[in-house]
Amino acid sequence: MPVNTVSGSSARFAxxxxxxxxxxxxxxxxxxxxxxxxxxxxxxxxPFFDANNLKVIGNFLASFLPxxxxxxxxxxxxxxxxxxxxxxxxxxxxxxxxxxxxxYLASGAARERVTLNxxxxxxxxxxxxxxxxxxxxxxxxxxxxxxxAGVLALGxxxxxxxxxxxxxxxxxxxxxxAKALRASGAGRLQALLYGLxxxxxxxxxxxxxxxxxxxxxxxxxxxxxxxxxxxQLMDQAMKMLNxxxxxxxxxxxxxxxxxADLLSTWLRSxxxxxxxxxxxxxxxxxxxxLIAAIAGLWGSLRLLDMDLPALFTQExxxxxxxxxxxxxxxxxxxxxxxxxxxxxxxxxAISIVxxxxxxxxxxxxxxxxxxxxxxLVLNVxxxxxxxxxxxxxxxxxxxxxxxxxxxxxxxxxxVLGRLYAEALQNTPAAPARxxxxxxxxxxxxxxxxxxxxxxxxxxxxxxxxxxxxxxxxAILxxxxxxxxxQLLYFxxxxxxxxxxxxxxIAMLALSMAVDWSSAWLRRALR
Numbered sequence: 473m474p475v476n477t478v479s480g481s482s483a484r485f486a487x488x489x490x491x492x493x494x495x496x497x498x499x500x501x502x503x504x505x506x507x508x509x510x511x512x513x514x515x516x517x518x519p520f521f522d523a524n525n526l527k528v529i530g531n532f533l534a535s536f537l538p539x540x541x542x543x544x545x546x547x548x549x550x551x552x553x554x555x556x557x558x559x560x561x562x563x564x565x566x567x568x569x570x571x572x573x574x575x576y577l578a579s580g581a582a583r584e585r586v587t588l589n590x591x592x593x594x595x596x597x598x599x600x601x602x603x604x605x606x607x608x609x610x611x612x613x614x615x616x617x618x619x620x621a622g623v624l625a626l627g628x629x630x631x632x633x634x635x636x637x638x639x640x641x642x643x644x645x646x647x648x649x650a651k652a653l654r655a656s657g658a659g660r661l662q663a664l665l666y667g668l669x670x671x672x673x674x675x676x677x678x679x680x681x682x683x684x685x686x687x688x689x690x691x692x693x694x695x696x697x698x699x700x701x702x703x704q705l706m707d708q709a710m711k712m713l714n715x716x717x718x719x720x721x722x723x724x725x726x727x728x729x730x731x732a733d734l735l736s737t738w739l740r741s742x743x744x745x746x747x748x749x750x751x752x753x754x755x756x757x758x759x760x761x762l763i764a765a766i767a768g769l770w771g772s773l774r775l776l777d778m779d780l781p782a783l784f785t786q787e788x789x790x791x792x793x794x795x796x797x798x799x800x801x802x803x804x805x806x807x808x809x810x811x812x813x814x815x816x817x818x819x820x821a822i823s824i825v826x827x828x829x830x831x832x833x834x835x836x837x838x839x840x841x842x843x844x845x846x847x848l849v850l851n852v853x854x855x856x857x858x859x860x861x862x863x864x865x866x867x868x869x870x871x872x873x874x875x876x877x878x879x880x881x882x883x884x885x886x887v888l889g890r891l892y893a894e895a896l897q898n899t900p901a902a903p904a905r906x907x908x909x910x911x912x913x914x915x916x917x918x919x920x921x922x923x924x925x926x927x928x929x930x931x932x933x934x935x936x937x938x939x940x941x942x943x944x945x946a947i948l949x950x951x952x953x954x955x956x957x958q959l960l961y962f963x964x965x966x967x968x969x970x971x972x973x974x975x976x977i978a979m980l981a982l983s984m985a986v987d988w989s990s991a992w993l994r995r996a997l998r
Contacts (some may be wrong), residue, residue: 476768491668491894499923500898506828509734509824512543512817512818513821513873513876514872514873514874514877515825515877516869516874519868519869519870525772525867525868528867528868529864529867529868532713532715532867533715533863533864534715535714535715536715536716536719537716538716538720538721539716539717539719539723540716540717541720545717545720549724552617552700552721553701553724553725554705554775555619555701555702556692556695556700556701556702556728557688557728557771557772558773558776559617559623559691559699559700559701559772560626560688560690560691560693561687561769561771561772562619562623562626562629562776562961563622563623563624563630563767564627564680564684565626565769566627566628567626567627567629567630567634567683567685567687568632568680569622569627569631569637570599570634570635571579571630571631571638572634572638574595574596574631574632574639575642576636576639577591577592579886583979584815588643591807592635595632596632596636597632597984598637598980599628599629599631599632599633600633600636601978601980601983601984602979602980603629603943603946604625604626604628604693604694604946605693605694605696605697605924605947606946606976607624607962608622608697608699609697609844609950609960609964610625610935610964611625612697612699613795613964614791614795615697617699617700617704618700619698619699619700619701620700620776621694621698622691622700624854625699626687626690627833629887630683630686630687630690632745633683634679634680636678636839641675641676642668642672645668646671647667647669647671647707649666649667649668649670649671650663650667650668651667653666653667654667655906661838662776670902676959677808680798680839681736682736684732684736685729685733685736687731688728689729689857691703691838692725693708693857693858693859695707696950696951701730701882702724702725703859706722707917709721710860710863710989712811714834718860721746721858722855722860725855725857726851726852726856729855730851771820783829798970799969799972799973799976801970802970802971802973802977803971803974804974808974809974812956812959812974812975812978813957813978815955815958815959815975815978816982817954817957818954819955819956819957819982820945820982821945822873822876822880822945822948822953822954822955823938823945823986825877825879826879826880826881826941826945827881827911827934827937829878829880829885830880830882830883830884830887830888830931830937831888831934833881833885833889833894834850834884834886834888835888835889835930836886837849837850837885837893838889838890838892838896839918844890846893847890847893849889850885850889850893851886851890852885852886853882853885853889854883854884854886854890855886856883856945857883858879858883859947859948861879861882861883861954862879862948862951864940865878865882865953866953871953871954872952872953873953875943875952875953875954876947876948876954879953880941880944880945887937888937888989892926892930892933895930895933896922896926898926899922899925900925901922901924903920903921904917904918904921904922905921908921912929912953935993938989938990942983942986943983944956946979946983949961956978956982959971959974959975960972960975960976960979
C-alpha cells in the first residue's frame with residue numbers, strides 16, 4: 473500500500489511538471505561538478521562576517537568620500553582622461569591596419585588564395601587569445617612605461633578580434649553582386665568594394681564603433697601595468713590607499729564610458745537609416761564617420777606625442793627580437809608544467825565561480841519592474857574595472873583566487889543584469905499571464921511562464937560572458953588574485969622569460985578551449 477501511495481505521488485508530481493526529474497538530475501550533476509571549483513576558488517562566507525575585515529573595508533570605502541577636487545589633481549585627471557581616449561583611438565587605428573588585410577585573407581573573399589585561410593585564422597587566434605593586458609606588460613618591458621605599450625597591445629588584440637568578425641560578416645553577405653561584377657570584368661578589389669562592402673558597411677561600422685567603446689575600458693585596465701592613462705593614475709591612488717583620488721578617477725572613468733556609450737549608440741542608430749542612392753560604396757554617414765575618425769586619430773597622436781618612427785627602427789626591432797628570443801624555448805620541465813596546470817585549474821575555477829555568482833546576482837537585479845534605480849546599480853557595477861574590484865575584494869577576503877572570483881562577479885553582474893533585464897522584457901508575457909489567471913502566484917508564473925521562454929537567451933549571454941571572463945580571470949593575478957596571471961606577473965618581474973612563455977601558451981590554450989566549449993554548448997542547447 474505505501475508503494476502505491478509513493479507511486480501515485482510520483483505520478484502526480486510528474487504530471488504537474490514532466491521535466492522535474494530531468495531538472496533535478498542536472499542540478500545534482502552541476503553541484504557535483506561545481507564543488508571542486510568552489511574549493512579551488514577558496515569560496516567562503518566567513519570573511520564577510522569577520523569584524524576586522526569589515527572594519528578594514530569599511531575604512532577604505534569611507535576614504536572615498538569626499539572625492540579629491542584639488543585644482544592640481546583635476547588637471548592631472550583631465551590629462552589622463554584625454555590620454556585614455558587617445559590610447560583607445562590610436563589602438564583602434566592600429567587594429568584596423570591589422571584587421572582589414574587579415575580579414576580579407578581569413579575570409580572566403582580571398583578565394584584565389586584559399587590556402588592562406590588556415591594560416592591567417594591561426595594568427596588571428598593567437599592575437600585575440602592573448603589578453604591585451606599581457607601584451608601591454610610585455611611591451612612595457614620592451615619600450616618602457618607610457619602609452620606606446622597600450623597602443624600596441626590594443627592594436628594586436630583588437631586587430632585579431634576585428635579581423636575575425638570582419639571575415640565572418642563578409643562571408644555572410646550575398647556573394648551574387650560580387651560574382652556579377654567579376655563576370656563583367658571587374659577586379660577582385662572592385663568586386664569587394666562595390667559588391668560586398670555596400671551590404672556589410674553598416675554592420676562593419678557598427679561593430680567597429682562598439683569595439684572602440686570596449687577599447688576605452690581596456691585602455692583603463694592596461695594602465696595598471698604602466699601603459700598610461702586613467703588606469704596608471706588609478707593604480708597609483710590604490711597603492712597609496714588614497715580613496716579620495718580613486719573616487720574622482722572612477723567618476724571620470726564612468727563619465728567617459730557613459731559618453732562613449734551614448735556616442736556609440738547614436739552612431740549605430742544613425743546607421744539604421746536607409747541610405748540614399750550614391751555612387752560611393754559607403755553612404756554619407758559612413759563617410760562623415762571616417763572623417764571624424766581620422767580627425768580623432770590625428771588629435772590622439774598629437775596628444776600622446778608618440779615617436780612612431782622610433783618604434784619601427786632597426787634598433788627597436790633588434791631590441792624586440794632579443795626580448796622575444798628569451799621566451800624560447802618555453803620551460804617544459806615537469807615541476808613547472810605541474811605548477812602551470814595548477815594555475816590553469818585555479819583560473820578556470822575563478823572564471824566559473826565568478827560567472828555563476830554574477831548570473832545569480834544579475835538575475836535578481838534584472839527582476840524588479842521599476843528599472844531606474846536598479847539600472848543605476850548595474851551601471852556602477854559594470855563601470856568599475858575588474859582589477860579595481862579585485863583590489864577592493866582583496867582587502868575584504870585577502871589575496872587569492874576568491875578575491876578574483878568576487879571581482880569578476882561584481883563586474884559581470886552589472887553586465888549580465890542589463891542583458892537579462894532586456895531578455896526578460898522581450899519575452900512574451902502571455903504564458904505567465906495565463907498561469908496567473910489559472911491561480912498561480914507571481915513566482916510560479918515567472919518560473920514556468922516567463923523564465924522558460926527567456927532561458928536560451930539568458931544561457932547564451934552567460935556563456936558569452938564566461939568566454940570573456942576566462943581571459944580576465946587569467947590576468948586578475950596581476951593584483952594578487954591568483955591563477956595564471958599571478959604566475960605570469962611573478963615570472964616576468966623576475967625576468968624568467970622561458971617560464972613566462974609557458975604561462976602565456978597555457979593562457980592561449982585555455983582561451984581557445986573555452987571558446988570551443990562555449991560554442992559547442994550553445995549549439996547543443998539550441
